Amino acid sequence: MDLSIYLPVAENAVSIPLLFGLGGLVGFLSGMFGVGGGFLMTPLLMMIGIPPTVACASDSNQIVAASASGTFAHARAGMVDFKMGTLLLIGGLTGGSLGVFLIKLLRSVGQADVLIHAAYVIMLGGVGSYMFYESLGDLRGTRQSKLVPRPDGRPSIYARIVRTLPWKVHFPRSNVTVSVIMPLLLGVMVGVLAAIMGVGGGFIMVPIMVYLLRMPMHVVVGTSLFQILFTCINVTVLQAAVNHTVDFVLALILLAGSVIGAQIGARASERLKGNQLKILLAVIVLVVCAKMLLGFLLPPDILVGLKAGE
């Protein structure tokens, strides 16, 4: 029995169990680590024959469901910092718009693709390696907390800059006090990077919240999902209205899998320690980085590719 379904906007037929399984897997990662999963799902959808633009847009639609499900689960456990999430979201949306213009500029200069991919690999490799090293040290008990002053007693340059910023606000859910400039600025930075790389930015936002905003890992996951939810609502509506590339049938099957996966992921997240979560996410980020690096080094089978939208 053929369990394929025809996707009316993608104009292709794909196995229902395969889509459901992909949705479940990415939803699990989303619920567990607070990432949207677009950096995994979009290439996987393209691999099974979905046109790139439809893959991106429909993935955003399914992330709405997964992140709504995950946010709901984390909020119930009191693990969403809505105040911090809103500031990051405002910064992220502004940064996303800036990023769109920046990518246009880069493309006009030429070699933009090489620069973007190289930046992607360096960032993934750097963030993944740092998280892995740091979490491993924590798990072994060989690393001191970053909050502890340096041996000479002086705080780091980053800490000194952060302390000088005005408009400090306390965020009770995260139990941190920082200037509102920090989440807004970091949100803009992630938004720019996400727009350049064509991803939601969850896997960049999570390390930023952990290392630069010093938020506890469990609150980071819920807050990241809250922020991703609104980013993806915006992207889905825009993609549907402007590019007509949201495939509802595709999104529906993916989200059926992902909402269940997100709930299981959120449950698993509650049972793991923050450092265990970080090291698992670091491994996933490093695997994606290695895959991209191989794509750079190994010759492709076919030396042309369709431009997005073809």
Add this chain to the structure above:
Amino acid sequence: MAASSTLLRSVLRLRRALAASMAAVAIIIASAAGAEELDAAGTSLGPRLVVDPPMVTARLFYHGKTVRVSGTAPAGHEVAIVISGKETPVDLKLKGKVGGLLWSNIGDVTIENVPSLYLLATSPGLRGSLGAHAVESASVGYRAVESKCRVSPARGADEDHRIFGEFVKLKEKQKLYGVTEGGVALTAGSSGDLDCAADFFIPPDVPVGSFDVQLLAFDRHRETVLASALLTVEKAGPAATISAMARERGLLYGVLSVIVALLAGVLAGVVFGHRSKRGH
């Protein structure tokens, strides 16, 4: 009643015989005139080519369809059947080595006038009977497609040829292009002609629209279009409704998609939440 059906059968037989004669005459005339271009000698005898089914409908559980194309060709000829889509430009990214080490996109190129679908099947003896050179110079096959297309911006004949070759590999991977030598089965027909038939798989990612189906006959000197027909692929049922809404009412479609996703997410949260509470 019986008399009228007998009359109808006689008319149909007469029509078939007439069409067969016309095909043969067309080839003879083309040969006599020394016509080299198929358009000059091409004769379209629609009823001689049957596409079954002539219309493929893509519903929600559609996963491609095998279409049988059958017709009749004069004895002593080799045949080819080709299904081709509208010629359009295709924008491509070229991949190459950057700095002698990294593989990446190195530029954009457009191939103009390439069919959206190109499926060719030939009779088993076509290459052997005509020789490789004749086949390669025929109006069917990738050489023929390449001769009509244009790479823009042009990069020199060799490079353009290489780009076209890579483009064909890409389309073959998508199953939108294919050449099957020996894909047309020939059998002796009742009137001394050849009955020919080929099965073509129309993959699910073929875009909706109409496609030309042509039956061509080859002898040692020339080729002739014996008949042509249309194959139509269209969406139907919920697939058509969703597709039309996505295209025509994008904003409403987007908002509805988001609402459904939000409801699904929250519903899953409520269901799992209750289960969780019972579990603990």
